[in-house]
Amino acid sequence: MAQTETLAQPPAAVAAVKAPFEPLSQRIRSHALRDPQGIALRIDSTEFTWAAFDHLLDRVAARLVARGIVRGDRIAAIGPNSPEYLLLFVGAVRAGACMVPLPTMTSLPSIVGMVNDAQARMVFAASAQHATMDEARTACASLREFVSFDIASPGWEGWASWLGEDTLAAPADVPVTEDDLFNIMYSSGTTGEPKGIVHSHGMRNEHLTRMGRFGIGPGTVTLISTPLYSNTTHACLLGSIGLGGKTVMMRKFDALGWLKLAQDERVTHTMLVPVQVQRILAHPDFERFDLSAFQWKLCTSAPLSPLIKRDAIDRWPGKMLEIYGHSEGGANCNLVLNDFPDKLHTVGRPIAGCVVKMIDEAGHELPRGQTGELVGRQPAMMVGYFMQPEKTEEVTWYDSDGERYYRSGDVGHFDEDGFVVLLDRTKDMIVSGGFNVYAVDIERVIEQHPDVAEVAVVGIPSEQWGETPLAFVVPRAGTHTLDAAALRTWANERLGKLQRISGVELRDALPRSEVGKILKRELRAPYAAPAADATPPAHQPAHSRSTV
CATH class of the missing domain: 3.40.50.980 (Rossmann fold)
Incomplete structure (x- = not known):
């Protein structure tokens, strides 16, 4: 279909074309005139x-x-x-x-x-x-x-x-004009001090236009279950409201309640974060719910495991789209899972109008295929960090033509077909023995173990190597026999020499932000002081169940 073909175009074939500007308020007014008795919003038993x-x-x-x-x-x-x-x-x-x-x-x-x-x-x-x-x-x-x-x-x-x-x-x-301020989203992400990300009316207008590419409009039903402080929420929520679709909003997400609403409301569209996708698919009653009305499920905010992507393709009606991007704008890639089942290890190609490049630590542009930090530019970019021009400049990169890009803080490369393979956050990259080790490569091996539900790998101080990988693992529900030492041996038999993990710590849960991002800084924190390989500190978190 044309929609998928547009999303899949390689970066060289697209151009940055801004959408015609129509303020959100005017859009809502026109829906009220067109369909005054149609349902705009439902939350619990209340409809508007x-x-x-x-x-x-x-x-x-x-x-x-x-x-x-x-x-x-x-x-x-x-x-x-x-x-x-x-x-x-x-x-x-x-x-x-x-x-x-x-x-x-x-x-x-x-x-x-x-x-x-x-x-x-x-x-x-x-x-x-x-x-x-x-x-x-x-x-x-x-x-x-x-x-x-x-x-x-x-x-x-x-x-x-x-x-x-x-x-x-x-x-x-x-x-209002395109340049007027729409909102300021404060997010520390996973890296530290919050900064105010300024979105203009023009940027939100671009987001509305993108939601329209997925068919959102009169007759569609969009289920919102992420918090209203999150940009993830508003990218889809404002799209549904602005384009005239019915919006069903949950006060708080739970997998069973979500499945019931999706079935009863004949939901056609939704925006989720990976931990929600995982919990929905893992629910024991998933198969008994009728989800056949789904047209698109969108997922963003954190990497989605290839294993979960495959499960979604196999068992969940409708298409699923993984969105890679940041609240600041810049680099933005889409992957239609159903159309590219052999590219589930990637986050797709740059969307129409977005240009993505890789740069090295010195800020030099790298040839296609080499690994570096992603930088990007597109029509939907933040105005800047509110009242912090110096912080804005820190994430800005200019190409040889003087065009402005935003740095993503993510490390990756293009494959031979122009799909982006993400490897790590620049601040999360593990440097062991002088070599760069990417946590995602290790995590994708460990998550293949049948008794592993979730895994996160971080680098901790090592006297011998500088840093060494340590794995935090959540056992699959109902598993009581997972042994940390045995899992470490199993993983290291499958990992390269430089990737081998120095330990495994079993957890009941991984620390996450409210939109599901794993907070690796919290996992690293107890190990901040220099220590021998894989030796847990005395102040090991109380909720840890086992370690090697």
Whole structure:
């Protein structure tokens, strides 16, 4: 089909063409006029027609304007998925404001840093986050109002009271341009200090256009189960809303609940992260659910195991797309698993309009086929890190023609067909005996063991080698006989000499961010002090079950 052919084009055959700009707010307004009684959104048992959704957005926008919010002002929000959160997000965009969604699982200093960096004027929070934000109040001088997504409490105005009576006389649709700020996404990723990634209305418009390539629009049903602070969520959620599809949103993901919704709602599209894909496919009742309505499942945010990709092809109706990219923009690749079953070890080819290159440590462009850091450019790129031009410049690379690219921090190479093979994060690469060792090569061997559910490999200090690989393994459910020493022997018989792991640590679970990224820095942390090969430190995590 033409859609797949476009996604599969090699980088030399595409050109960067920006999509015509149509603001999200105007798109929603047109859906409300076209299909006022059609269902725009469902969460739990609550449904919103397009007319009701559009009207509520007007009320939110009008209330923000009445409270003094002007074009470009930042509004922070923190809490689990809810109708109120989504209405605020899109209503703020209609008012010309810039949304700043905050992660719910982060430290108080990080929250303070994000709010102060964004200079947010208001904060909306679910009651579970009131205590955290109360602690942050005195350190966040820019905050003027505190509104609860649910119930009122001391110092917090309740949502219903804040929204007020329905006396709207005229919509408050503030005109915006492609360059206006849409949102600031704060993410430390897996590397450290959070930075504010600024997305413009133009960038979000590009994302909407891309979702349209997968057929999202009137008549489709998109299931959203990732948190509203994540760019992964908004890439698909805003696509569904902006293109006129029905959106079903979960407050919190669980595999069984997801499967029930997918069947009952006849879901056609979804965006998932790898750990969700794994849990859905591993659910013992997976086969009894009717998922035949699926057209596309999209997966992003972290590498997806080739074994899980194969399982998805074999057992899950519809096509699956793996998306490689970053919230900053830059390098972006797609792999349609069903169309390229022999390329499951890759993340696909650069999408139409995206140019990807490899550079060495000195910033020199490398010939095709050589391993280096991925850099990329495309129409959908961030404005920069908010108020941090020096940080923006650190991730910027310019080619010989002066074209701007963003550095990915990922190491990889093109194969002979132009597909990108990812090897590691630059900061996660293991240097053992002076040679580069890539964790993914080791992980793909260990995950083939029948008793292994998940594995993550990191480098720990070694007196002999500088660094040595250590594997953290989650046994497959129902497995009680997995022995760390035996697994180490099994793996090393299959690995190259430089790849051999110095130890195995069995875990009940791997540390992850809320969108499923394995936090390798947490795995490395207890081993930061120099130590002999594979000798666990005295402060080994209490939840570790076994080690070698």
